[in-house]
Amino acid sequence: GNSVTQMEGPVTLSEEAFLTINCTYTATGYPSLFWYVQYPGEGLQLLLKATKADDKGSNKGFEATYRKETTSFHLEKGSVQVSDSAVYFCALDASGGSYIPTFGRGTSLIVHP
Amino acid sequence: NAGVTQTPKFQVLKTGQSMTLQCAQDMNHEYMSWYRQDPGMGLRLIHYSVGAGITDQGEVPNGYNVSRSTTEDFPLRLLSAAPSQTSVYFCASSYGEGAGGTEAFFGQGTRLTVV
Numbered sequence: 001g002n003s004v005t006q007m008e009g010p011v012t013l014s015e016e017a018f019l020t021i022n023c024t025y026t027a028t029g030y031p032s033l034f035w036y037v038q039y040p041g042e043g044l045q046l047l048l049k050a051t052k053a054d055d056k057g058s059n060k061g062f063e064a065t066y067r068k069e070t071t072s073f074h075l076e077k078g079s080v081q082v083s084d085s086a087v088y089f090c091a092l093d094a095s096g097g098s099y100i101p102t103f104g105r106g107t108s109l110i111v112h113p
Numbered sequence: 114n115a116g117v118t119q120t121p122k123f124q125v126l127k128t129g130q131s132m133t134l135q136c137a138q139d140m141n142h143e144y145m146s147w148y149r150q151d152p153g154m155g156l157r158l159i160h161y162s163v164g165a166g167i168t169d170q171g172e173v174p175n176g177y178n179v180s181r182s183t184t185e186d187f188p189l190r191l192l193s194a195a196p197s198q199t200s201v202y203f204c205a206s207s208y209g210e211g212a213g214g215t216e217a218f219f220g221q222g223t224r225l226t227v228v
Contacts, residue, residue: 034216043117043203043219044156089156093215100146100171100207101217105155 002027006090006104013080013111021075021107023064023090031092033057033066033073034101038087047075047088085111115139119204119220126194126227134189134223136204142218144207145187146171147179149200150222156203162187194227201225 007022025031032051036044048057053068062077073090087108091101120135138145146161148171158171162181176198178190187206191198201224205217 032215036217043221044205044217045219046216049216091217100144100158100161102158103148103156105153 002031002092002102004090004092004102004104006088006107008105009087009108011107011109013109015082015111015113016079017111019075019077019080019084019109021088021090021109023073023075023104025071025073025090025092027071027092033064034091034093035062035064035073035075036089036091036103038089038106040086044089080109080111082111082113085109117204117206117218117220119202119223121223122221123224124226126191126225128194128196128227130194132191132194134191134202134204134225136187136189136220137185138187138204138206138218139185140206140208140218141184142206142208143184145181146205146217147177147187147189148203148205149173149198150203151200159189159202191225196227199225199227 003026005024034049035047037047038044048059050057050066056065064073064075087106089106090104093101117138143164147159148156157173160179162168168179201222203222204220207215207217
């Protein structure tokens with residue numbers, strides 16, 4: 001079956017530090033990959049996505065590249081801000097599937113001034 | 114557009130009580146789903162629907178019922194609440210577009226405590 005594994009948190013950084021959150025997946029076929037973000041007290045919202053191998057998704061300074069050879073979709077940001085503090089979820093949606101995404105366990109990011 | 118609306122936002126139940134968590138979307142999405150979020154467990158799928166009249170079980174369906182009589186609404190029923198059902202519940206919807214790649218839209222969540 002489909003599964004997503006992401007690094008455990010919390011990840012604690014100082015403002016302007018470089019961020020990487022690792023995500024690897026297992027899926028049949030050719031999944032689309034997503035990163036969602038959850039701010040405190042809110043629901044999840046889409047941060048970025050990539051639908052095929054070698055695609056790069058980007059939004060708000062965050063980037064992730066779909067790597068089929070390593071089955072990975074790592075999230076990166078060059079300079080984090082305090083406002084980026086949130087929980088980040090990696091997810092996949094297998095092609096030809098039910099459009100009901102499979103999520104990783106989430107990684108909490110805490111950014112200090 | 115309101116998007117995905119969940120009610121109530123907070124609820125306290127006594128063990129054995131029943132209740133319905135409401136979810137409505139105004140985006141004409143075919144696909145709707147319910148998740149629960151627990152510390153260290155991420156999001157776990159409870160039930161989902163791929164269209165009006167069609168529902169199926171997810172990863173953790175026991176103790177919950179769903180129905181989908183309209184495209185807009187997808188209520189989640191707790192039949193006899195147990196403390197293990199204390200959690201934050203999220204409803205989500207999405208549309209099908211070719212071979213995957215569609216985003217899910219989430220409600221704000223319902224924080225349920227069973228005492």
